[in-house]
Amino acid sequence: MSLFKIRNGNQMIGEGAVAAGCRFFAGYPITPASGIYKFMINELPKRGDVAVSSPDEMSALAFCVGASQRGYKAMTATSGPGFSLMVETVQYAVMTETPLVIALVQRLGPSTGGATQGGQGDVLFVGNSIAGGYTIPVFSPSTPAEAYELTIHSFNVAEKLRTPVILLTDKEVAMTSENIDYSSLPTPENVERELFARSDGETFRTYSFVQRDDVPAFAPIGGEEKVTVTGSAHDMTGRLQKNSPETLEVLRHLQEKVAARAHDITTLEIDPGEKPETMILSYGISARTSRQAVAELRKKGERVAFCNLKTLFPIPEEEVTAAAGKAGKIVVVEENMTGLYRSQIARLFPGKKILGVNGVGRMITPSEIEEAVLSRN
Numbered sequence: 001m002s003l004f005k006i007r008n009g010n011q012m013i014g015e016g017a018v019a020a021g022c023r024f025f026a027g028y029p030i031t032p033a034s035g036i037y038k039f040m041i042n043e044l045p046k047r048g049d050v051a052v053s054s055p056d057e058m059s060a061l062a063f064c065v066g067a068s069q070r071g072y073k074a075m076t077a078t079s080g081p082g083f084s085l086m087v088e089t090v091q092y093a094v095m096t097e098t099p100l101v102i103a104l105v106q107r108l109g110p111s112t113g114g115a116t117q118g119g120q121g122d123v124l125f126v127g128n129s130i131a132g133g134y135t136i137p138v139f140s141p142s143t144p145a146e147a148y149e150l151t152i153h154s155f156n157v158a159e160k161l162r163t164p165v166i167l168l169t170d171k172e173v174a175m176t177s178e179n180i181d182y183s184s185l186p187t188p189e190n191v192e193r194e195l196f197a198r199s200d201g202e203t204f205r206t207y208s209f210v211q212r213d214d215v216p217a218f219a220p221i222g223g224e225e226k227v228t229v230t231g232s233a234h235d236m237t238g239r240l241q242k243n244s245p246e247t248l249e250v251l252r253h254l255q256e257k258v259a260a261r262a263h264d265i266t267t268l269e270i271d272p273g274e275k276p277e278t279m280i281l282s283y284g285i286s287a288r289t290s291r292q293a294v295a296e297l298r299k300k301g302e303r304v305a306f307c308n309l310k311t312l313f314p315i316p317e318e319e320v321t322a323a324a325g326k327a328g329k330i331v332v333v334e335e336n337m338t339g340l341y342r343s344q345i346a347r348l349f350p351g352k353k354i355l356g357v358n359g360v361g362r363m364i365t366p367s368e369i370e371e372a373v374l375s376r377n
Contacts (some may be wrong), residue, residue, distance in 0.1 A: 003182040009173040010035030010077075012144040012180065013103050016151025017075050018043060019188045022101075024074040026052040026063035028082060031115040032171040033105040036077035057082035061089040061102070068093075068100045069229065071220035073155055077103040080122045081112050087129050090164055092231040094130055094254060097207060097216060099158035099165075099193060101151070106170040106284075108361050117361050118171035120284055120335040124344070126166045127313040132251075135258045137265060138166045138313040141173060142287035149186055150267070150310060156191035157265050161257055162215050168312065170335070172285040172363065193218045196225060206238035212253045213260035262314040269308035270323045273298070276305035278373050279324040282333040283309040283341070286364055290333050293369035302373060312341065321348050331372050333357045333364055 007015075013036050017025070025040035027033075037053075044051040050067070054060035057078055064074040078086065083104050093100060106122045108114035127138050137157050141147040151167055158165040196204055196217035204225040207216045216236075219225040228238030233247050241247040269287075271294065278297075282290040287308040294306045307323050309316070324330060330349050332342035339356035346354045357364055357372045 004179045005182060006177050007144050007180045008035065008175055008177040009141065009144045009147040009169055010105070010175065011039055012148040013077070013151045013167065013169070013174075014039030014043060016148040017101070017155070018047070019148070020152040020155035021073050021190050022075050022155065023049040023072045024064065024067035025050070025076065026054045026060040026067075026074075027076050027078070028054045028057050028060050030057075030079045030082050032107055032174050033077040033079050033082075033103065035174065036103055036105070040075070040077075057085040058089060061086045061093075064100045065089060065093055065096070065098050068098045069096070069221045069227075071218070071223075073099075073159070075101040075103065075155075077105070079105050079107050080109045080125070083122065083126065090136070091130055093164040094134055094136060095231045096229050097162040097254070099162050101154045101158055101165050101167060103151070103167045103169070105174040106168065114361060116171070118285065118335060118363065119361070120170055120286060121337070121340065122168065123312060123334070123336070124340045126168055127344070134255050135314050136164055136166060137161070137258065137311075138168050139267070139310055140168045140283040140312050141310065142284055142308055143173065144178060144180055145185060146310065147173065152186070152188045152190070153267060156189075159191045159193045160215065161261065161265075162193060162218065163258060168284070170284045195219070198225075205236045207234070207236045207250055209236070209253055212249065212256040214253070215257050258314060262316070263318065266311045266314070266316040266319055268310055268316060268319055268323070270319075271306040272323060272325070273303055273305040275303055276325065276327045277303045278329040278331060279305045279307065279327040280331045280333060280369065280373070281307045281309060281320065281345070283312060284335075286333045286335050289364050289366055290369055293366040293373070296366060297370055297373055304373060309341070315344060317348055320345065324349065324352070327352070329353045329355065329373070331355045331357060331369065333369055335359050335364060
């Protein structure tokens with residue numbers, strides 16, 4: 001029996017976080033992410049969990065780091081200006097292998113930009129925010145139902161890989177309400193971080209691994225094990241070291257534990273069509289517009305494939321190139337000025353025509369996408 005409720009993306013992110021086992025939230029209200037803040041502030045205390053109204057975004061993420069290092073699943077929510085303030089602590093979470101989720105609802109930038117205007121201008125910012133080029137997973141829902149699904153997925157990836165994860169949405173997905181069929185939502189299969197279990201004679205090391213792509217077993221600060229945490233370069237025990245062979249191995253490990261699991265954590269929606277001549281790729285609210293354009297183009301006899309990029313980073317190279325197949329034209333649809341994600345994936349399609357459909361401060365229309373596909377230039 002179907003059970004429908006009116007929900008928006010922000011509410012479904014909150015519900016997904018609770019379903020994933022989030023027990024700590026800290027945030028600072030910011031449009032258009034304030035709905036997540038409101039949901040978590042209201043909901044978590046009812047369950048005996050903790051939600052903190054922070055004095056600023058830097059404190060919010062720092063509180064989440066502390067809660068996660070005590071062993072609790074943690075999340076914050078913000079928009080582009082708030083994420084700008086969080087970046088140093090995001091890098092600290094990468095270096096200390098602290099699992100947590102950051103829900104980032106995009107709006108028009110730069111700076112404080114247009115608080116009530118949509119945009120998809122933060123994609124490169126979040127995907128390349130770590131000094132040294134280390135990859136953090138970034139997932140992007142295009143509907144409230146996907147927001148629920150990908151929030152749970154974000155927590156699972158964070159816990160499995162001991163890494164911060166960004167759930168990147170946008171104003172339209174976050175704040176537009178629609179009927180949600182709860183009977184069709186996935187039953188969460190929640191992943192918990194691997195806990196350290198002492199065996200005879202074994203000494204705990206905070207960041208111990210054998211292979212570079214291993215994920216170290218976790219022990220909470222304040223527990224039975226001595227946990228050494230530092231944002232500086234360190235060896236496997238957590239002690240600050242400079243350029244020792246072991247320290248460099250730890251740094252390589254931070255990248256390889258994510259890269260080695262790129263295929264496993266990738267989630268895409270692919271509609272291959274039949275012998276496509278054009279592939280349309282998009283994400284977030286622009287993916288919804290693209291779906292409509294695909295339907296209209298097929299009515300006109302165009303052979304078009306579609307890919308909804310629910311995973312943005314690590315870039316799903318094999319999956320996207322396989323989906324494109326022999327299509328000679330690739331159209332990337334995104335609500336930013338220069339085609340930010342297009343610049344990241346154009347290299348995957350040598351010899352193919354790469355086109356962008358872009359808009360700033362407004363939603364892209366299906367007719368604009370159709371025009372790009374039908375263009376013979």
